[in-house]
Amino acid sequence: MSKLPDVNGGGSVLSRVMRNQILIPLAALFLLAIFNLIADPSFFAITLKENNMGNPVLSGQLISIIDNGSELAILAIGMTLVTASSKGQDISVGAAVAISGSVILRVLCGTDNSPETLQAPIIVAFLVAAVASMLFGAFNGVLVAYFRIQPMVATLILFTAGRSIAAWINNNQLPIAPGEEFKVFGGFIPGIPIPTPFLIAILCFIVTWAMLKFTNIGLYSQSVGINEKTARLNGLNPELIKLATYVILGLCVAVTGLIKVSRISTINYSVIAKDIEMDTILAVALGGNSLSGGKFNMAASILGAYVIQFLTTTLYKFKVPSTALPAYKAVVVIVLVVLSAPVVREKLSRLMKKIRSSKNTAENHA
Amino acid sequence: MQQGSLLELRGIYKTFPGVKALQNVDFTLREGEIHALMGENGAGKSTLIKVLTGVHIKDEGDIFIKGHEGAVQIRSPQEAQRVGISTVYQEITLCPNLSVAENIFIGRSKGVGVKWKEMNRRSAELLDSLGIAVKPTQQLASCSIAVQQMVAIARAVDMECSVLILDEPTSSLDESEVAKLFKRRRQRKERGVGIIFVTHFLDQVYEVCDRITVLRDGQLVGEYEIESLPRLQLVSKMLGKELDDMADIKNETKTFNDDGSTPVYEAQNLCSSEGIKPFDFHIKRGEVNGFTGLLGSGRSECVRAIYGADTVTSGSVKMDGKPVKITKPKDAMKNGIAYLPEDRKRDGIVGDLSVRENIILALQVKTGFFRPFSRAKANEYAEKYIKLLDIKTASTNTPIKSLSGGNQQKVILARWLLTDPKYLILDEPTRGIDVGTKVDIQKLVLKLASEGMSVTFISSETDEMLRTCSRLIVMRDRKVVGELTGDQLTQNTIMETIAGGDRK
Numbered sequence: 001m002s003k004l005p006d007v008n009g010g011g012s013v014l015s016r017v018m019r020n021q022i023l024i025p026l027a028a029l030f031l032l033a034i035f036n037l038i039a040d041p042s043f044f045a046i047t048l049k050e051n052n053m054g055n056p057v058l059s060g061q062l063i064s065i066i067d068n069g070s071e072l073a074i075l076a077i078g079m080t081l082v083t084a085s086s087k088g089q090d091i092s093v094g095a096a097v098a099i100s101g102s103v104i105l106r107v108l109c110g111t112d113n114s115p116e117t118l119q120a121p122i123i124v125a126f127l128v129a130a131v132a133s134m135l136f137g138a139f140n141g142v143l144v145a146y147f148r149i150q151p152m153v154a155t156l157i158l159f160t161a162g163r164s165i166a167a168w169i170n171n172n173q174l175p176i177a178p179g180e181e182f183k184v185f186g187g188f189i190p191g192i193p194i195p196t197p198f199l200i201a202i203l204c205f206i207v208t209w210a211m212l213k214f215t216n217i218g219l220y221s222q223s224v225g226i227n228e229k230t231a232r233l234n235g236l237n238p239e240l241i242k243l244a245t246y247v248i249l250g251l252c253v254a255v256t257g258l259i260k261v262s263r264i265s266t267i268n269y270s271v272i273a274k275d276i277e278m279d280t281i282l283a284v285a286l287g288g289n290s291l292s293g294g295k296f297n298m299a300a301s302i303l304g305a306y307v308i309q310f311l312t313t314t315l316y317k318f319k320v321p322s323t324a325l326p327a328y329k330a331v332v333v334i335v336l337v338v339l340s341a342p343v344v345r346e347k348l349s350r351l352m353k354k355i356r357s358s359k360n361t362a363e364n365h366a
Numbered sequence: 367m368q369q370g371s372l373l374e375l376r377g378i379y380k381t382f383p384g385v386k387a388l389q390n391v392d393f394t395l396r397e398g399e400i401h402a403l404m405g406e407n408g409a410g411k412s413t414l415i416k417v418l419t420g421v422h423i424k425d426e427g428d429i430f431i432k433g434h435e436g437a438v439q440i441r442s443p444q445e446a447q448r449v450g451i452s453t454v455y456q457e458i459t460l461c462p463n464l465s466v467a468e469n470i471f472i473g474r475s476k477g478v479g480v481k482w483k484e485m486n487r488r489s490a491e492l493l494d495s496l497g498i499a500v501k502p503t504q505q506l507a508s509c510s511i512a513v514q515q516m517v518a519i520a521r522a523v524d525m526e527c528s529v530l531i532l533d534e535p536t537s538s539l540d541e542s543e544v545a546k547l548f549k550r551r552r553q554r555k556e557r558g559v560g561i562i563f564v565t566h567f568l569d570q571v572y573e574v575c576d577r578i579t580v581l582r583d584g585q586l587v588g589e590y591e592i593e594s595l596p597r598l599q600l601v602s603k604m605l606g607k608e609l610d611d612m613a614d615i616k617n618e619t620k621t622f623n624d625d626g627s628t629p630v631y632e633a634q635n636l637c638s639s640e641g642i643k644p645f646d647f648h649i650k651r652g653e654v655n656g657f658t659g660l661l662g663s664g665r666s667e668c669v670r671a672i673y674g675a676d677t678v679t680s681g682s683v684k685m686d687g688k689p690v691k692i693t694k695p696k697d698a699m700k701n702g703i704a705y706l707p708e709d710r711k712r713d714g715i716v717g718d719l720s721v722r723e724n725i726i727l728a729l730q731v732k733t734g735f736f737r738p739f740s741r742a743k744a745n746e747y748a749e750k751y752i753k754l755l756d757i758k759t760a761s762t763n764t765p766i767k768s769l770s771g772g773n774q775q776k777v778i779l780a781r782w783l784l785t786d787p788k789y790l791i792l793d794e795p796t797r798g799i800d801v802g803t804k805v806d807i808q809k810l811v812l813k814l815a816s817e818g819m820s821v822t823f824i825s826s827e828t829d830e831m832l833r834t835c836s837r838l839i840v841m842r843d844r845k846v847v848g849e850l851t852g853d854q855l856t857q858n859t860i861m862e863t864i865a866g867g868d869r870k
Contacts, residue, residue, distance in 0.1 A: 216730060216738045219723060226716045233675055233705065233713055234781075235696035235731040295718045 021288030025303040028286065032310050036317075043317060048193060053180070058193045061313055069309030070197035071097075071256045073302045074204050075276065076283040078249030080301040085221035085238075085245045086144050087293030088151025089281045093253055095162020096136050097273035100257025102166040103129040105267055108182065109175040122182060130254040136162075137250025141243035159277070167269040176266045186263030197259045204255060208298060218296075221245055225293035275326075279308050285337060367430045372397050372560040373418075373451075373529050378427035380413055387413040391427075391586045393579055395529060395560040402571045402592075403564045405581035406604055406661045406826065411564050414581065415533050418562075419453045420446040432528065452527035454518050462507035462514075466493070469506050470521045492524050493517075531562045567843055568597055568865065582606050597865040604660065605828065605861070627651065628687040630820045631672070631703070631789050636681035638671035640664075643845040644680060647672065649789065649820045654811060656823045656831045659841030659864055665824055666708045668841065669791045672822075673698045673705040675713075685788075699732055702788035706778055706795055708824070710771070714778045717767035721759050722748040724766045724777050729784045751780035756806070772799030779807070789820045796825055808834050828857055842866055 036043040046060035075093055082090050107128050110119035136158060143154035189196055212218045223231040224238045231238050256276075261267050285291055286307055287300030315328050338344055367374055373395040380388040388410050395401050405411050416422040418429070420440040428437040431449050440446045446453070460469045467489035489502035498516045500509055506517065522530055563575060571578065571592075578595055580587040580603045587603050595603075629648035637644040642664045649655055657665035670676045674692045683692050685701050692698050698705065707713035716724055725748045726739060733739070739747070748762040755776045759769055766777055775795060782790060792811065796804040811821050811834050825831050831838060832855055840848040840863040848863040 214736070214738065216735050219719075219727070219730060219738070220735070222719060223716050223723075223727060226718050227712075229713045230716050233673075233695050233707060234728045235694075235699045237696070 021297050022300040022303065024288040025286050025300055025307050028307045029303070029310060032307065032314060036314060040317070043314075051188065053188075053190065055188055055190045056193045057188050057195075061317060063195065065306065065309050065313050066198045066201075067195035068197075068313070069306045070195075070201035071259055071273070072276065072279055072283055072309060073201050073305035074252050074255050074259075075249075075280040076287075076301045076305040077204060077208050077298065078245070078252035079280045079284050080287070080289060080296050080298055081217065081221055081245040082151070082249050083281075083284050083289060083291060084225045084293055084296040086151050086242045087225055088144070089277075089284075089291065090140055090155045090246065090249055091152055091277045091281075092136075092140060092155040092158035092162055093249070093256075093280055094273040094276045095159050095166070096133060096250070096253040097257045097260055097276065098163050098166035098267070098269055099136060099169065100129045100133045100254045101261035101267050101272055102169040102269070103132045104258060104261055105175045105177060106169050108177045112175075113173050114176045115178055117178060118182065122185075126254065126258055129257055130251055133254035133257065134247045134250035137246045137248075137253065138243060141246030144246065145239040145242035163269050166267070166272075170267075174266050174268070177261070178265075182262055183265060184262070186259050186261075197263075200255065200259060204252070205302065212298065217241075217244070217248075222295055226295070280305070282333060283308055367432065368394070370396050372432045374428075374430040375414075375418070376428045376430070378414065378417060378429075379425045380417055380422060381425055386584050388417070388424075388584050391581065391584070392589075393586075394589065395562060396577075397432075397560060398558045399576040400561045400563055400574055402575040402578045403562055403581070404571065404578055404600065404604055405587075409581040409604070410584040411581055412533070413584075415453070415531055415562070415564060418446065418451060418529075418531065419443055447525065447527075450526065450528040451531065452522040452525045452529070453531040453533065454515075454522045455533050460506055460514060460518055460521070462505075464506060465503050466500055466506055466509070466517055467502035469517060470502075470524060474525065492520050496520050496523070527559065529560050529562065531564075533564045568600070569843075571600075572597065580604060598861060601660070601861050601865045625650075629684075630686060632684040632687075633672060634682050636668075636671050636683070637679050638667060639677040639679055640667040640670065641844055642667045642671065645839075645846045647839065649822060651820055652815050652818050653837070654815045654821045654823055654835050655837040655839065656825070656835040657839050657841055658824075658828065658831055658860060661826060663841040663864075664844035665839075665841045666793050667844070668839075668846075669705065669793055669822060669824065670707075673703055673791060675705065675707070696731070699728065699785065702786075703791065704728070704782035704785055704787035704789070705791040706775075706782060706793060708793040708797075710775055710778065710797075715766050715774055718765055720763045721752070721757070721766050721769070721777055722762035725751055725762075725780045725784060728781045732785055747784055748780075751784060755780055755783075755810075770799075772803040775799055775807075776803070779810075783814075787819065789822075790814065791822045793824045794826065795823075796827070796830060804830070828860055832857070832860075840864060 043061050046058055046062055048056055049059050051057045075097075079089060079093070082088075104125045107120050107125035108118050108122065109115050112119070140151075140155050140158060143149045143157070144151050147154070184190075185196055185200065187196060188194075189199070192199075220231075220236055220241050221244075223234070224236060224241045228238045231241075256273065260272055281291070283305035284296075284301050286304035287297060287302070288304075289296045289301060311329060311332055312325070315325055316322075320328050371394050373393075375391065375393040378388050378391045378393075379386075391410065391414060393403075393414065403411050403414065413422060417424045418440065420442045423441055429440060430436075431438050431451075434449060438449055440449065440451070443453075461472065464472065467486045470489050470492065471485050486502045493500060493502065496516065496519075498513065498520060500513050500517070506514060509517070519532070522532075563571070565571060575592055577589065577591055578600065579589045580600070582604065583606070587606075590600075627650060629650050632648040634646050635644040636647065645668060647668070657668055659665045667676065671678055671681075672692075674694045674697055678693055683690055690697070690701055692701065692703075695705070711717075716727065719727075722744050726744045729747070730739060745762050751757070752759060752762065757769075757776045757780065758773050759777075766774055769777065779792075779795065792807075795807050799807075808830060811823055815821050821834075823831065823834050835855075836851065838850045838855060838860065839846055840850060840860065842864055847866060850859060850863065
């Protein structure tokens, strides 16, 4: 080995960072931060207040970002794995979140629409929702892995039917979960000033980190996504691995559902987690991950999710009407995605080289 | 153009990135003849056909066609059709969701309207004349593959063409269908149409063709009258070995002392979904044997069946005398079999992953989902084999796709050696890599065998096989046709066995 260059591919620390795909969401985050800093530095103000329960809570735009970006970040974990292994995306996550939320409320409220007390422990409600979400994930997974339907087409089924199923679970009623206990998951734990959704997200990141470290899900899903034939010849079962990633995404959906319904103690079937699938896919793309599968960087996806939330919050801050929000978002997204496209990056680096070499020759002549 | 010729290609060159697919190739098709285009896979047959049909555009050279002034340009399949070149490809290139009649007439109607009745009537006549039992209105997908192939031929035959190209149309047809096809082909011959016939099956060539053009490594070997080129000569031309050249490499051949022990691996009547005839096979501890035959003879399919890479349809397998079931690669791996696939790019490498991940992949899968190697351990494995096999890579982190072909092959080899297999299958481990690496790999095979590993070695280069194998299983037309050991291990006997038929 001594004859070979440095194990990490050589180069300085800086050039190593430059090559890392996490640079893309980092750069986007940096630009957004600069923009806000110039426009209105109060964007970054964080204050400690007391909420109406008398608990100390942090508030400010940054807190709002880490709070509201949690659902997106949690879903991005599952979506990254699904993208890696099945070379496509699950567009049914929003509808699946509706189902998961509906199941939680159904278990918590029983047959009564607004009971005096919780009819079941929250943990039971969550576990039932987790099983249900994983089953729906498995349904998508089976269609993709075994029936070899394109992921977007396969998940279109649940995308279309999901919100109806969610409404049907509660007989089209809007049950309201009673008490403050359930509000904790979408609000604050008494005595802790950090929003609970962010804490849940941190927990999810730790679990994901452990999963990537202590199992081979990363190696397997990437191998399957890059070269399914090779994966099979090396003893992997590509179908099972794809299915597993969809089931994992199902679990992420269940957690998201819990946070979403806890925020308002009830559910609106047509609005809950609306369009979140597109933001989730965008988070994966923004993380510099190829949407056609294969190699992935989980941290970059998660950071991508928060960047999107940063963008949304910034736009709200500047009083962009919520109906116009998607259009503004689209413009920013186009710029980000085009700039991070390999074709453009290659062209840019070639351009840089040219400029540098012409400068050199000019200097030499002088 | 010469008198009587229908089509002339002069000095055709075609280069793909990194490959010179055709170099200065000439080809002449005369009126009314059936002309076989022969060569191993990768010899340039398909490229030549594709240049003729406008799929690829030639880099240099001229194409002349009777009835056209000067050189003609063929830039698209439509242009090829316009100058009278009609093609039947090996893969069915029809639309399965359309009816038989629609497929026959698609893209050939003039004007906007479609005369359905007329179309169906003419299709029926055509199908009838060819003896194809299918209704014109039937959906193509509902027909068997053989019938679909026949429909493709019917379509080509019906077009107003002077040159008909049949690119391995017979590989999915059975014998009676082939007979029908040949009958029709003779009728064409009488009408002055020239046919270019590409096939792997030597029998068919000698049955119907008038002339043979042989290509090798993208270059023209020669054009021969069928009578003047016996089978053995043809095989030697395709392989690029003149019979005289290979007098006695025999003294180099290996002998294996069979001690009568139980074979490490033994299969009976093994057969897979890839259309090979059931075969028996065994290998003992420390033995090196090989499958030989022309490319496409089924030698790769045999080892894929052993490894469970294709769906195994029948047969019984014993490892060390104990019956085992090997239906998928994982079963084979658990039983200590390793397989280096023929197509490195398609089946071997995981392109975007690092050299390290590519090396540990198989052992990691064997070890289990919940027991990943630590980064340090994985690096240790990778570095050990990078050193052992002298893999030239910047680091263990380098994506494998940025390595050269030979080094990629060594990484795949490292992957399997790391699993410490009892039985190693190497399918074309030396293809497309430099000479030095080739020798390294052959030496490694012999060393591994001396340490007790059983190895099955496949190579297109017969001398490599002779240098390493003590027993050769010879394949022809997807059948095992012979087994050579000891004194029989010479170039000549191998070629005679491959050629079969008339032995001169």
